[in-house]
Amino acid sequence: MDFIDQLRVLSNRIANTKAMVQTEEATKNAMVMPFIQALGYNVFDPLEVTPELVSDIGTKKGEKVDYAILRNDKPIMLFECKKCGGDLSINHASQLFRYFHVTEARFGVLTNGLVYRFFTDLEQPNKMDEKPFFEFNILDFKERDVEELKKFAKSAFDLDAILTTANDLKYTRAIQTKLGELMANPSEEFVRLLSSGLIGARKFTPAIRDQFTGISRRAFEQFIGERINERLKGAMSPESVSVSGKLAATPAEEVSVSDPTIVTTGEEIEGFHTVRAIVRELVPTRRVFMRDAQSYCAILLDDNNRKPICRLRFNNAQKLRLGFFNAQREEEQVVLGSVDDIYNFAEQLRATVASYAANADS
Template structure:
């Protein structure tokens, strides 16, 4: 079962059990322990998931943080839990803040079972940041957020990789919040910026309010137009259609990628991808076999993870090559037609098995 399926199960549990969870312990048992388990950590192994973890801190002796998660005998995450429905803010993470500075953990998680705030020390070493770099709402999430969550799973956890992307993720989320606020209620600065480019008259308060409505309407129309363009592309090319129930923000993100990177996915690459997926789907769920196109080659990955390449298609020249992977090292094999990929089925399965 993929991570997104496990998260969906917990999300359904929130809907059915949420209002019955009146205590912190009930929230832990019903929601938070299953969440930690979904990340691949054994909540019934006190060596791997330590409940009521204690680390003395100055004059604060015997204080406990709810869970400490370990990997390879090192503490990697601390969880501070609140009861379901409790308000969450960095100010409610006092114990987590104290424990962070005296343990080797680089990630602290504040949660009420429905929302998970992930903190680290981007601003000052060994001091937990005031703001989370990643927040997951279990009742309203998008695919890219599950991709970020995958980095915290036991099989994928890599401290350096997470820290390398944490800063970008933190500030990207902050910018998204600002953009969302500007779309809903454009600020005076933004309205003046646009108005100055298209209006030569004096900017009085009535004019400002008139253009505020225009800017708000233009923002939303711009987003709608981009979504419609993406949907029209999907209808014209069903093999490239977006996933069911994709949200507008996901669609807009896909549009941005298509507009910005200049990559064109050919019908041959799509056909080749479908052949690889057909070969491997008996060994791994079809949803785990993901195509990611670039300007130089078209790659097929396991779990949409760059560290798990399955093969590559080099179809941009007269001679086509299939890139086969051994220990993540590529060997190019010339092929005459897309059907030749079937001749390398055993090698593709072997590569898949390398990732467990």
């Protein structure tokens, strides 16, 4: 199984069980240890992964860090764990700070089982930075996040290579944060820059500032949205299908993805990947396709209209609905509180996929 597939399986399991994980110890066992195992380290070999590594640090006696990953008997990565969903502010990383200072480890990881924050010493040698250079969310990750995480895997671990890119990652993260802030609340300096050459000889008065602040915000949002939709359309199948009522032998309505009235939303993309994760144990993810249409977004097996897995009816943002198919191939719709609620219907989705496999074998 590929590394990204291992992470998707772990993500699916954690999403289904996180409500039952109430303590730090349970978080370690159910979330952190499987994560370290996915990186290729043997959590049952104390020569490779040492739990609660103990050391006397100055006047502190018996200090412990939750996990230390070793190479050649020396720690290379330290993990400090908090309970599932717990606060990950740097104020809660005191032990990680102290251990980082007295060991040869160059990476410290602060985690609550859902989010993993990776630290090193970019600012001052042998002193852990207060800001992480990389963050990984097991419930919400992109392929580029997986590529960065893969560098910490046992088979690929290269200290120099990681440190070379750590600085770039740190500043990339900072710039993305700044861009997000400018998008939500454009500064006067930013608005002046964007409006220069547009207002002619007029002075940049408070009224013009307010006018162009709103224009800049809307233009920024539309620009990002259009770029996202262009990339999504390029990745989608050239056709989108809408079928109403019972599952039909042929599509009742076909709509091209290039139709400007069709906008694939972030929630639909999230729902697509959620369904993929749910049925991953039955079929490879490459067999699960997405086709968007005006009335709903179809998730299909083998890109086949006759093999719908479900329909994401997310056009009403206040009332998300999932349509899944019963044994008679009739669509049943349920209301979702959030996209995560799709996991509550994992059994029905798997049963649908299993039925297609059974029919193929018969």
